[in-house]
Amino acid sequence: MFMNNDFMLYPNFKTKALTFSYDDGPKEDRHFIELLNKYGLKGTFNLNSGFMPETKNENDRVSLEEISSLYEGHEVAVHTVHHPFLEKMPASVIVTEVLDDRRNLEKHLNYPVRGMAYPFGTYNDTVIEACKNCGIKYSRTTEAHHNYILPEKWLKMPSTCHHADERLFELADKFVNSSPKKETRFATHGWLFYVWGHTYEFRTDEDWARLEKFFKLVSKRDDVWYATNIEIYDYIEAFRALEYSVDLSKVHNPTGIDVYLLHEEKQYKIPAGETAKF
Ligand SMILES: [Zn+2]
Numbered sequence: 001m002f003m004n005n006d007f008m009l010y011p012n013f014k015t016k017a018l019t020f021s022y023d024d025g026p027k028e029d030r031h032f033i034e035l036l037n038k039y040g041l042k043g044t045f046n047l048n049s050g051f052m053p054e055t056k057n058e059n060d061r062v063s064l065e066e067i068s069s070l071y072e073g074h075e076v077a078v079h080t081v082h083h084p085f086l087e088k089m090p091a092s093v094i095v096t097e098v099l100d101d102r103r104n105l106e107k108h109l110n111y112p113v114r115g116m117a118y119p120f121g122t123y124n125d126t127v128i129e130a131c132k133n134c135g136i137k138y139s140r141t142t143e144a145h146h147n148y149i150l151p152e153k154w155l156k157m158p159s160t161c162h163h164a165d166e167r168l169f170e171l172a173d174k175f176v177n178s179s180p181k182k183e184t185r186f187a188t189h190g191w192l193f194y195v196w197g198h199t200y201e202f203r204t205d206e207d208w209a210r211l212e213k214f215f216k217l218v219s220k221r222d223d224v225w226y227a228t229n230i231e232i233y234d235y236i237e238a239f240r241a242l243e244y245s246v247d248l249s250k251v252h253n254p255t256g257i258d259v260y261l262l263h264e265e266k267q268y269k270i271p272a273g274e275t276a277k278f
Helices: 029-039 065-071 091-106 123-134 167-176 207-219 231-240
Strands: 007-010 017-022 041-046 075-078 115-117 137-144 156-160 189-199 225-228 250-252 259-263 264-272 274-275
Touching: 017 231, 029 041, 029 065, 029 207, 041 115, 041 264, 065 091, 075 091, 075 231, 091 225, 115 231, 137 231, 156 189, 167 274, 231 259, 250 264, 264 274
Parallel strands: 017 041, 017 189, 017 225, 041 075, 075 115, 115 137, 137 156
Antiparallel strands: 007 259, 250 274, 259 264
């Protein structure tokens, strides 16, 4: 993984980012979104277009009709049409499952769907290659590293933890009360706190109360960027695309995204398409 020598800040000089990734599109997504919106948080929702009221009479799921309004301001991503174990399928079926899901979802959205979560979190090299060929930029697994590091491979994207993880609040406390620079002087990037799950797992009032307690703790903080998975992908890729002069005194940002960094402990914003001098 290429990283330049500068410390990657998030947009507007923030040192941390928080994102959510939720699968299957159960009807509980509606209440979850209400809470995300109430606290100014952002998430990504990985949907199976074959299991919706319009396609399979599944009334315990959200409908295709409502996805553009329900998930507005968040990200809709692929979870395949029928939720198979992709690693047991031939490449042709993997491609069909991914492309048809993209096509079905994109019919109801005004952007290309580029993100994904693997059904059951399982994959192999054939799956990764097929997804890449279908225009998928990142895909989430079910691995948890209990850390705030960046993904090494976008098509094997791990999480910090599942929301039901017993370490959720320990990780949240550290996330709000410390900072990457304080934790290690060798830090090269801002922190990424990545939480995943399924909203149907919130069954009782206590479950929802625990979630809201977490939201209260991590929301409305000046040093945190609240973003969807694809916004984080696009931003990190923009940072990695920076082009430096040989003596490292000038840097060009060839992308369409403003990039923020620390160069020798000083903050810089490198506007989209511009060249900056340190
Ligand atoms: Zn799933």
